[in-house]
Every structure is written in structure tokens, then in C-alpha cells.
Amino acid sequence: MQQILDQMVVAKLDVRIWGGRKKLRKEDLHLADGSVLPPEDLASLGSKKITDPRELAEFHRLKKEGERTCLKVGTRFLGGFAIPKAAADSVKDELDRIGSSFESAKKAFLDRYDEAVESWVVKHPEFDAAIRKAVDPVEVVAAALSFDYTLFRVVSADDDSLDRKAVGLSDGLFREIAQDAQDFLERSLMGRAILTRKALNPLRRIRAKLEGLSFLDHRVQPIVDMLDDGLSRIPLQGGLQSWHMGWLVAVMALLSDPEKIKQYGDGLLGSWDPWKAAAAVDPDDPPAAQESDNPDPADTDVEAEEEEEEEEADCLWF
Incomplete structure (x- = not known):
């Protein structure tokens, strides 16, 4: 188990966001004559x-x-995220960038804090007093807004408590992959007649995540190999043909089921081939692998892979 722990670091985010709320009190409410509030042991008043x-x-x-x-x-672990050691520097750089953006947003909000409160009071004049007496000083708000993180390595102690957590890492990974695949299937693949090449980006991200965490479980590498084979058969330019679309749907359907992922990784699905599923879409021969023409799938269309999640929806209706 220590071999697995040695190949990863844990990223723990520490983000505090001021709630902008205070407990609602009886005196804040304007009750009609004869109205009675329920007792506190029956119901709470919530917040304002x-x-x-x-x-x-x-x-x-x-x-x-x-x-x-x-x-x-990475994948969720110990309240943080287990990430490959090789990715630690890039994750750190990105979290530093996000932290800098958080600080800029914090400064901008604090500079207009009084104005924001006044605007809220103007919008709700009948509750002017209730809002004003609950307002936090700007120093309190500043202390309640922060973005930080910690990167650390984990070493197992003499007992097996950490080992039990580490054993579940691959199960968590497969669940995350399945959720990503299912979301993409439902949002951007089902019912589509034409797909742009951007439809491959989510699959490439899944592939990259699996490859980076392949040390967690022996069943990961066969999945990566299957994805590499399929991506190598897709031309580097032009739209996706019906064969490619059928293959992509079949692969995402497999990846959307954690148990099917494990079964494929263990070789328990026999001769299942996503290209056979694609044959139901287009009866012509499936495209052959283009070993000499296509680069490593992990490096293909790098610029497109770096685009935001929203690009997944760039699939066109026929």
C-alpha cells in the first residue's frame, strides 16, 4: 500500500466564504394581528x-x-484530493492562480461592501432595521473570506486504518469517471446527429485522469489502452463521422457504469468492442488504427483539451 501512497500527494483546499446571513429573530418579523409563531422546539426561523x-x-x-x-x-481522498506526484506542480500553479483571483474578488467586494448593504436595504425597505442591526463590520467579513491550500504526502502508520482508505481510492476514481461520462452522455451526446471535434475533449480529459492515476488499480491501464486505440482511428481534422460517433457513445456508456469499468479492466467482458456497437450506426468497415499519422492521444489537439468544460456542449443539432 505504501507503494501507492509514494506515487501521490494530497491537495487539501481551505476555502472560507462569508455567508452573508444572520439568524432571523422574532422581532424581525411583521406578524398580522393574532398570528402566533411556533415554539422553538418545533420550528426554527431560519436566516436573513x-x-x-x-x-x-x-x-x-x-x-x-x-x-x-x-x-x-486526481480523486477524492481524506477530505482532499489524491493527485499524481507528476501533476503536483501544475496543480499548485493553477491553485495559486485561483487564489490570486479570489484575493482580487475579495478586495473588490470589500471596497463596495457598504454600498452592497445599502443597496440591499433599499431593495427591502420594510426590513431596514432588521438588516442594519445584523450587518457585520467589514473586518469580520474580510476574515471570513479566504482561499488557501496544502499539498502533503501521506505515510502509513503501523495500523491498517489508512490502508483501508487507500484501498477505496480506485472505487472513488471509477465513480467519478462514471459520473463525468454519464453527465456528458445525457447533456451532449444523446439525440445528437452531428458532433464537432470538441466532443472528444471530455473523453481526452477522462483518459488523461485515468492514465495519471493508473497506479491505483491494475484495471485502469486496459481502459486507457482501449481509449488510445479508438482515438488513434479518428482523423485529426474534420467532423466526426457516424462510426466515430457510435464509438464515442459506446465508450461513454461503458465508462458511465463503475462496475462495467471494473469488468472491462479485468477482462470479464469477453470480446466486447466499442467498434461493434458503432457498426449499428454505420455498416461500413470501421476505421483502422492510424499508427503513423496520429500522435499520442494524450498530446492530440492539446489546445482544445485546455478549453473550459462549457465547450463540451459544442455539439450541433442536425
Whole structure:
């Protein structure tokens, strides 16, 4: 097990986002004559917003971006993300960039904090007093907004507690891959008649993540090899033909099931071939591998691979 731990580092994000809310009190409410609030042991009053929640949207977006950065190459582990040692520097650089953006957004928000509160009061004049008496000083808000992270290595102790966690790493990886594949199937593949080459980008990201974490489980490499074979048969230019589309759908359908991923990796699916599934779309012979023409699938169309997640939706209706 230590061999696995030696090949990875853990990235732990520490992101704090001011809630912009305070507990709602009885005196904040304007009750009609005869209205009675339920007792506290029966129901709570919830909270009241101090500013427009949209003011904090950028901080939540940056937190999600930090998580996506780690999940792009890693998998969840010990409250953080296990990432390959080889990817540690690139993850660090990206988290530093996100942290810098977070600080810029923080400064901009704090500079207009008083104005944001006043705008919220103007929007809800009937609750002017309730909002104003709950407003936090700007120093408190500043202390409650931060983006930081820690990268560290893990060493197993004498007991087996960490080993139990590490054994589950590959199961977590397969679940994450399955969720990504399922989301892409439902959002961007099903019902499409024409796909642009950008439709390959999510698959390339999945492939890169699997290759980087192949040390977690022997069943990962056969999946990577299958993806490499398929990508090598797709021309470097032009749109995707029906054969390619059929192959992509078949592969994503396989990857959307964690158990099927394990079965394929263990060689338990017999002669299953995604190109046979593609034959149902186009009866012509499937494209042969183009070993001399196509570079390593991991390096193909690098610029396109670096585009944002939103590009996955760039699939055209016929």
C-alpha cells in the first residue's frame, strides 16, 4: 500500500466564504394581528440575508474551480484530493492562480461592501432595521473570506486504518469517471446527429485522469489502452463521422457504469468492442488504427483539451 501512497500527494483546499446571513429573530418579523409563531422546539426561523447573494457568487465559483482543478487529475481522498506526484506542480500553479483571483474578488467586494448593504436595504425597505442591526463590520467579513491550500504526502502508520482508505481510492476514481461520462452522455451526446471535434475533449480529459492515476488499480491501464486505440482511428481534422460517433457513445456508456469499468479492466467482458456497437450506426468497415499519422492521444489537439468544460456542449443539432 505504501507503494501507492509514494506515487501521490494530497491537495487539501481551505476555502472560507462569508455567508452573508444572520439568524432571523422574532422581532424581525411583521406578524398580522393574532398570528402566533411556533415554539422553538418545533420550528426554527431560519436566516436573513445581509446582502444580495449574487455578491458572493464569484467566491463560490472560484471554490468550485479549485475543486475541478484537483479532480481533473486526481480523486477524492481524506477530505482532499489524491493527485499524481507528476501533476503536483501544475496543480499548485493553477491553485495559486485561483487564489490570486479570489484575493482580487475579495478586495473588490470589500471596497463596495457598504454600498452592497445599502443597496440591499433599499431593495427591502420594510426590513431596514432588521438588516442594519445584523450587518457585520467589514473586518469580520474580510476574515471570513479566504482561499488557501496544502499539498502533503501521506505515510502509513503501523495500523491498517489508512490502508483501508487507500484501498477505496480506485472505487472513488471509477465513480467519478462514471459520473463525468454519464453527465456528458445525457447533456451532449444523446439525440445528437452531428458532433464537432470538441466532443472528444471530455473523453481526452477522462483518459488523461485515468492514465495519471493508473497506479491505483491494475484495471485502469486496459481502459486507457482501449481509449488510445479508438482515438488513434479518428482523423485529426474534420467532423466526426457516424462510426466515430457510435464509438464515442459506446465508450461513454461503458465508462458511465463503475462496475462495467471494473469488468472491462479485468477482462470479464469477453470480446466486447466499442467498434461493434458503432457498426449499428454505420455498416461500413470501421476505421483502422492510424499508427503513423496520429500522435499520442494524450498530446492530440492539446489546445482544445485546455478549453473550459462549457465547450463540451459544442455539439450541433442536425
